Amino acid sequence: MIRMQDIADMAGVSRTTVSNVLNGKTKRVSQETIDKIRKILQENEYEPNIGSMILTGKGSRIIGFVMGYENVHGYSSTMDPFIGELMAAIWQEAEEQGYYVMLIGGSAEKKVVEIASKWNVEGLILIGYSEERYRSLCKKLNQKAVLVDTYTIKEEFDYQNVGIDDYDGGYQVGRYLKRMGYPDAIFIAEETRIKVNEAEKRLDSDRPFHGLCNEYRWNGFKKAMEEDGDFCSIRRLVVVNGKWEIRKRQYQQLIPTFLKVGALFMGSDYNAIELINFLHDNGIKVPEQVSIVGFDDCMYAEYIRPRLTTVHQSVAKKGQTAMRRLIRMINGEILTEMYVKEPVKLVIRDSVRKRTGI
Amino acid sequence: MIRMQDIADMAGVSRTTVSNVLNGKTKRVSQETIDKIRKILQENEYEPNIGSMILTGKGSRIIGFVMGYENVHGYSSTMDPFIGELMAAIWQEAEEQGYYVMLIGGSAEKKVVEIASKWNVEGLILIGYSEERYRSLCKKLNQKAVLVDTYTIKEEFDYQNVGIDDYDGGYQVGRYLKRMGYPDAIFIAEETRIKVNEAEKRLDSDRPFHGLCNEYRWNGFKKAMEEDGDFCSIRRLVVVNGKWEIRKRQYQQLIPTFLKVGALFMGSDYNAIELINFLHDNGIKVPEQVSIVGFDDCMYAEYIRPRLTTVHQSVAKKGQTAMRRLIRMINGEILTEMYVKEPVKLVIRDSVRKRTGI
DNA sequence: CTGAAAGCGCTTACAG
DNA sequence: CTGAAAGCGCTTACAG
Numbered sequence: 001m002i003r004m005q006d007i008a009d010m011a012g013v014s015r016t017t018v019s020n021v022l023n024g025k026t027k028r029v030s031q032e033t034i035d036k037i038r039k040i041l042q043e044n045e046y047e048p049n050i051g052s053m054i055l056t057g058k059g060s061r062i063i064g065f066v067m068g069y070e071n072v073h074g075y076s077s078t079m080d081p082f083i084g085e086l087m088a089a090i091w092q093e094a095e096e097q098g099y100y101v102m103l104i105g106g107s108a109e110k111k112v113v114e115i116a117s118k119w120n121v122e123g124l125i126l127i128g129y130s131e132e133r134y135r136s137l138c139k140k141l142n143q144k145a146v147l148v149d150t151y152t153i154k155e156e157f158d159y160q161n162v163g164i165d166d167y168d169g170g171y172q173v174g175r176y177l178k179r180m181g182y183p184d185a186i187f188i189a190e191e192t193r194i195k196v197n198e199a200e201k202r203l204d205s206d207r208p209f210h211g212l213c214n215e216y217r218w219n220g221f222k223k224a225m226e227e228d229g230d231f232c233s234i235r236r237l238v239v240v241n242g243k244w245e246i247r248k249r250q251y252q253q254l255i256p257t258f259l260k261v262g263a264l265f266m267g268s269d270y271n272a273i274e275l276i277n278f279l280h281d282n283g284i285k286v287p288e289q290v291s292i293v294g295f296d297d298c299m300y301a302e303y304i305r306p307r308l309t310t311v312h313q314s315v316a317k318k319g320q321t322a323m324r325r326l327i328r329m330i331n332g333e334i335l336t337e338m339y340v341k342e343p344v345k346l347v348i349r350d351s352v353r354k355r356t357g358i
Numbered sequence: 359m360i361r362m363q364d365i366a367d368m369a370g371v372s373r374t375t376v377s378n379v380l381n382g383k384t385k386r387v388s389q390e391t392i393d394k395i396r397k398i399l400q401e402n403e404y405e406p407n408i409g410s411m412i413l414t415g416k417g418s419r420i421i422g423f424v425m426g427y428e429n430v431h432g433y434s435s436t437m438d439p440f441i442g443e444l445m446a447a448i449w450q451e452a453e454e455q456g457y458y459v460m461l462i463g464g465s466a467e468k469k470v471v472e473i474a475s476k477w478n479v480e481g482l483i484l485i486g487y488s489e490e491r492y493r494s495l496c497k498k499l500n501q502k503a504v505l506v507d508t509y510t511i512k513e514e515f516d517y518q519n520v521g522i523d524d525y526d527g528g529y530q531v532g533r534y535l536k537r538m539g540y541p542d543a544i545f546i547a548e549e550t551r552i553k554v555n556e557a558e559k560r561l562d563s564d565r566p567f568h569g570l571c572n573e574y575r576w577n578g579f580k581k582a583m584e585e586d587g588d589f590c591s592i593r594r595l596v597v598v599n600g601k602w603e604i605r606k607r608q609y610q611q612l613i614p615t616f617l618k619v620g621a622l623f624m625g626s627d628y629n630a631i632e633l634i635n636f637l638h639d640n641g642i643k644v645p646e647q648v649s650i651v652g653f654d655d656c657m658y659a660e661y662i663r664p665r666l667t668t669v670h671q672s673v674a675k676k677g678q679t680a681m682r683r684l685i686r687m688i689n690g691e692i693l694t695e696m697y698v699k700e701p702v703k704l705v706i707r708d709s710v711r712k713r714t715g716i
Numbered sequence: 717c718t719g720a721a722a723g724c725g726c727t728t729a730c731a732g
Numbered sequence: 733c734t735g736a737a738a739g740c741g742c743t744t745a746c747a748g
Contacts (some may be wrong), residue, residue, distance in 0.1 A: 001475075014719045019743060028717055050476060052742035054409030065461075067446075084442040088425075089463045100473070101461045103423075103449045113460070117359075118408055131748060216434055280663055300661060303631055305638055331730045361725060372735045377727060386733055410726035413740045718748085725740105732734085 002044050008307050010040050022048070053120075060120040063094055063326065064104045064143075066112055068128030069209050082298070082315055083127070086148065086155040088263045089319025090125060097327055109133075123326045126150070131211075134159065146326040148318060153211035157338035160329070162322040165341040166203055166216035167223075172346040173265050174224025181355030182291065186236040187221050188275075189214040189267025190247070208239045214267050217295065221265055230272035244274075251278050269294035273304050276351070287353035297347055306350035313344050360402050368398050380406070418478040421452055421684065422462045422501075424470055426486030440656070440673055441485070444506065447677025448483060448486030455685055467491075473501045481684045484508070489569075492517065504684040506676060511569035514698035518687070520680040523555075523699040524574035525581075526668040530704040531623050531651050532582025540621035540649065544594045545579050545626025546633075547572040548605070566597045572625050575653065579623055602632075609636050616648050620713055627652035631662050634709070645711035655705055664708035671702050 004022075004100030006016045020029055021037045040046075054060050065087060091101045099122070104115050116124065124145040126134065131152045134145075146160045159166040170187075177185040184338060192212055209215035218237050226230035238254070241247045258264060258279075266272035276286050286292055286306055294301060294310035321340055329335060362380075366373045371391060378387055379395045398404075412418050423445060428690060449459045457480070462473050474482065484492065484501040492503075504518040528545075535543040567573035576595050583590035596612070599605045608650045616622060616637075616712055624630035630652030634644050644650055644664055652668035653660060659666040679698055 001741095005741080015742080016719055016744085017717090020718090023743080025744095030717060033717080047476065049413065049741050051409045051412030051414075051478070051726095051740075055407065055413055055726085055741080056409075056743050057724075058743070084445075087442075087445075087461070091463060095463055095469070100477070103459045103461065105449060111453070118405065119458070120409070139468070277661065277663055300658060302726090303635065303658060303662065305635055305663075336611055359725095363725080373726080374728085374735055375733090381727080383728095388733060391733080407725050409724075409742095410740090413725080413742085415728050415740075416727070651748090720747085722745090723743085727739085729738090731736085 001049070002046055004046070004048070007037065007044065007046055010044075010190055011037050012213060013037065050315065057120065059122050059330075060100075061098060062100050062102050062119050062121045063090075063123045063323070064112070064116055064121045065090060065101050065120070066104045066124055066126045066129070068107075068126060068130075070131065082296075085315040086127065086319040089316040090323050093320045093323035097323075099323075099327065109137050109140065112137060112177050116141055116143055121328050125322050125326060142328045144326065146322045146329070148322050149213070153357075158333060159292045160325060160338060162318055162325065162340045162342070163213070164313045164318070164344050166213045166344075167220035168341075169295060169313075169344040169346075170217035170220025170222075170265075171224045172220075172344070173217075173295075173311060174221040175227070176264065176346055176348075177263050177293065177352070178225060178227075178290070180263070180291065180352055182261065183230060183263070184236070184261040185224065185225075185259070185263035185265055185291075186238055186261050187218050187265045187267070188238045188240060188271065189217075190242050190271060191239050192242075208237070217265075217267065240271075248278065251275065252282075255282065255284070259284070262289075263291040263293070265293045265295075267295060269296040269298045269301050269308060269310055270309055272310065272351075273300055276304060276306070287351050291352040293346075293352060300349075301349070308345055309349045309351045312347045317342050359407070360404055361407070362404070365395065365398055365402065365404055368402075369395050371395065386678035411622045415478065417480050417688075418458075419456060420458050420460050420477050420479045421448075421681070422470070422474055422477070422482045423448060423459050424462045424482055424484045424487070426465075426484060426488075426491065440654075443673040444485065444677040446679045447674040448715075451678045451681035455681075457681075457685065467495050467498065469647050470495060474499055474501055481688050483680050483684060502684065502687045504680045504687070506680050507571070509570045517696065518683060518693060519697045520676055520683065521571070521697065521699055522596055522671045522676070525569045526699075526703075527653060527671075527702040527704075528575035528578025528580075528623075529582045530578075530702070531575075531653075531669060532579040533585070534704055534706075535621050535623065535649070535651065535710070536583060536585075538621070538649065540619065541583065541588060542594070542619040543583075543621035543623055543649075544615070544619050545576050545623045545625070546594055546596045546598060546629065547575075548600050548629060550600075566595070575623075575625065585715050606636065609633065610640075613642070615639065617642070620647075621651070621710065623647040623651045623653075625653060627654040627656045627659050627666060627668055628666065630666055630709075631658055634662060634664070635665070645709050647714075651704075651708040653708060659705075659707070667707045667709045668705055669702050670705045672700060675700050 002020050004015050008018045010017065017029060018037055020026065021034050027036055050060065094101050102119060104112055121143065124143050125148065126145055127148045129147055129150050131150060134147060134150060136272045146162060148160055149163050181201060189209065192209060209218065222232040240250050264277060272292050276292060279286055279290060284290060294308045297312035301310050321342060325335060325340065362373050362376050366376045369376065375387060375391060376395055379392050384392055408418065452459050460477060462470055481503065483506065484503055485506045487505055488509050489508060492505060492508060503521060507521050508519055509614050543581065547567065550567060567576065580590040581680055598608050624633060630650050634650060637648060642648060652666050655668045655670035659668050679700060683693060683698065
């Protein structure tokens with residue numbers, strides 16, 4: 001391992017000067033010296049010793065990847081293909097830019113603070129955090145951070161968030177379903193509960209997805225549905241329970257509605273697939289009797305029969321964007337745009353059939 | 359942050375003594391002093407500064423998680439639910455034991471060596487490595503390591519590997535299918551290619567899965583099939599191509615065989631689900647006409663219709679075991695058992711139907 | 717414009 | 733049995 005001292009020796013200067021060049025404290029160094037040192041640095045592929053960096057309180061080049069949730073639909077969230085893909089993208093981008101990624105379990109705030117300070121982490125990427133939890137964490141920890149998919153109930157984002165264009169996704173589905181002959185299609189999504197100070201709080205009932213992705217999706221959907229002067233009632237926004245046992249019963253009762261409207265826009269692929277199976281088990285055919293559109297384009301979407309028509313989002317792109325923005329912040333840049341929306345695209349497969357002769 | 363100096367001050371001794379106690383160089387310290395220092399250490403929850411540890415060449419408490427493969431079936435391997443779950447288990451176990459996990463992209467050997475030495479990593483967990491690649495890595499890097507699911511072509515393992523009891527899994531399936539009335543069931547698995555020095559090498563044709571998991575699965579399956587004095591020909595081991603386009607054609611040609619034998623044991627859930635869909639698309643009903651058993655019990659297994667009967671393995675347990683063993687090695691223990699097999703269990707769902715009246 | 721010196725928190729011969 | 737001192741590789745006032 002080549003040390004700063006070695007570089008200094010080669011250049012015939014002191015360590016201080018090398019350090020100054022390295023840290024851009026270049027005002028008080030002659031251009032000639034700078035060039036010489038830079039060249040030697042390059043030639044020798046100098047990399048500072050990590051221990052020293054941490055010890056002197058300088059950047060560790062570590063990015064903490066904080067995983068805020070543990071369970072989704074009863075499965076470990078890390079089984080969610082989403083997490084893995086996101087992590088891979090983040091890690092790859094980090095590597096390219098000379099950063100390292102350390103895993104931090106986000107369940108215990110205390111742990112996050114502990115690890116972040118112990119390792120002198122340069123920045124954090126947080127996933128699965130609610131706005132509330134993030135704010136609570138912020139009080140204890142002052143770190144540059146980019147969140148992924150953390151929506152806010154406020155009008156404006158005052159933290160860095162990377163998400164997708166939910167509104168446009170909903171809009172695309174709305175237009176598509178209308179075109180396919182379903183002007184009465186409904187939007188179905190699972191209720192969201194948010195933890196506030198240990199207690200679960202159900203969201204506002206007349207605005208069930210206040211500030212969350214499903215609100216944007218619904219708004220886009222509604223917009224498309226109303227485009228030709230039609231009206232799309234709020235009653236076409238159906239909120240179902242978070243527990244499968246209850247949800248199942250709700251689906252049961254909704255069957256007549258499903259058959260009548262003919263097409264359903266589900267808030268997630270998970271729910272879409274679950275519903276396809278449910279309908280299948282009840283002898284109802286998709287898409288012959290009911291058309292279904294999902295959201296996410298997860299791996300399963302191509303497995304299920306009928307193959308699922310859904311809104312594709314690039315998880316890898318999300319991870320890359322989050323990482324890139326974080327690094328810009330670390331480099332001292334002030335980002336003005338707080339909420340970056342990655343584009344989405346409707347992928348047409350086999351779960352929607354054109355309605356003829358109504 | 360509390361430093362060693364602080365502890366020394368409290369105890370009224372020098373840093374050296376504290377360090378000696380901390381590092382177990384306890385011979386030359388009086389018992390009284392030891393006890394006193396230990397108590398103070400505890401009370402103050404002393405944690406050594408990481409930068410110092412790295413700088414002085416002592417343990418960094420970092421475990422490198424090396425991901426050896428990038429793509430499985432055309433998807434990023436990290437989308438494989440398996441990876442995420444494994445990672446979560448490893449990370450959780452690490453945290454409990456006071457270790458940290460750093461992500462290392464395993465594609466480039468050079469990078470692995472670089473990062474491992476730069477961070478003074480204490481050990482490595484490798485996933486998705488072939489035996490060859492691991493040996494190649496070992497030449498460049500001397501690190502304690504535990505591999506996950508890396509089989510060897512040799513008779514004995516000379517490296518630490520954590521896997522599952524593939525033989526028993528195959529055996530359980532064999533017995534089950536026999537009991538369900540399918541004494542002629544076949545085993546189908548995708549061919550495996552192994553990279554040797556940049557070139558892909560196809561495995562031995564008369565022993566297509568030499569040393570790999572599918573060989574164990576087949577052996578267990580065969581054993582069960584032969585239990586009552588029956589014979590199970592090697593011809594019931596069907597190797598299909600790794601490329602879907604080709605494999606599809608093979609399936610097409612095999613349809614009569616499928617219908618005749620009535621039951622198929624697939625080498626993975628992936629292939630099982632793929633085949634269920636293929637048969638579905640060809641108007642063949644599972645399990646009415648063909649029964650199918652998978653292997654892995656991935657998340658999809660419960661999604662697919664019919665729900666897949668398959669061999670369950672606990673990925674989380676695997677990760678935990680790998681981590682625990684690595685830590686024991688780091689602590690200087692010499693592990694005698696080289697290949698740990700986690701138990702597996704057949705999970706019966708709906709993809710196998712009892713054959714009546716043949 | 718440049719360098720000698722102190723300091724970050726630890727370990728490890730070595731002297732007592 | 734215990735401690736003063738040097739060293740790990742870096743940064744940062746500070747003096748020149």
